[in-house]
Amino acid sequence: MDAETAELRVLDSAEALFNERGVQSVGMDAIRTASGVSLKRLYQLFPSKDDLVGAVLRRRSAASAEAIRAHARPDAGPRERILDVFDHLAEWFAQPRFRGCNFINSYGELGGVSEQVSELARAHKQGLNAYFRTLVDAAGGPPSLADQLAILANGAMATAGIMGTPETAGQARAAAETLLDAALPRP
Numbered sequence: 001m002d003a004e005t006a007e008l009r010v011l012d013s014a015e016a017l018f019n020e021r022g023v024q025s026v027g028m029d030a031i032r033t034a035s036g037v038s039l040k041r042l043y044q045l046f047p048s049k050d051d052l053v054g055a056v057l058r059r060r061s062a063a064s065a066e067a068i069r070a071h072a073r074p075d076a077g078p079r080e081r082i083l084d085v086f087d088h089l090a091e092w093f094a095q096p097r098f099r100g101c102n103f104i105n106s107y108g109e110l111g112g113v114s115e116q117v118s119e120l121a122r123a124h125k126q127g128l129n130a131y132f133r134t135l136v137d138a139a140g141g142p143p144s145l146a147d148q149l150a151i152l153a154n155g156a157m158a159t160a161g162i163m164g165t166p167e168t169a170g171q172a173r174a175a176a177e178t179l180l181d182a183a184l185p186r187p
Contacts (some may be wrong), residue, residue, distance in 0.1 A: 003045065010042055010045060010047060012111035013031050013035035013138055014031050015052075016034070019105070020099065050116060057117070057120040063123040068085055071084050071087065075114075077139070078139035082132065082136070083176060083180075086153065086176055087151060089157070089169040091171070093160040098160070103121040104157060107121040125154065132153075133146035149176055149179065150177055156168045
């Protein structure tokens with residue numbers, strides 16, 4: 001097995017196991033078994049579990065940002081593109097293996113002891129805020145609206161993960177519509 005294939009297998013397995021069980025409860029042996037990659041190769045690719053956690057979170061951040069952008073309708077206006085984020089959340093929350101946001105969960109589990117996890121979670125959430133800021137600017141809304149929308153989205157992620165229901169996204173979308181009605185200029 002070449003290094004690229006082994007790395008993908010390890011990352012896929014680690015992401016699935018971390019999502020299902022949390023980071024601390026998953027050992028490198030479990031990742032070895034799930035990935036089919038030898039322990040020696042696993043440690044060649046990721047010398048420590050912290051290195052692996054960081055790689056999983058960086059990959060997840062890129063995939064999440066791409067999924068949100070891909071869900072935006074290209075022919076829609078800025079207001080509709082804001083709401084598209086919440087529609088994306090609804091689809092994500094409905095996936096059978098959804099257990100909440102990897103960044104919120106990882107931060108809750110390791111944020112107090114891992115500066116890397118704290119930094120990656122912060123950067124990921126700042127990326128979501130920046131995306132909302134771009135959309136809000138295009139819609140002519142105040143900068144504070146982007147922060148409010150990000151709070152709604154993150155709250156929906158945490159609540160959906162705990163409650164196990166995708167309905168949270170629809171509730172957050174309705175609240176976002178109320179905020180947009182109040183904050184955006186009327187045409």
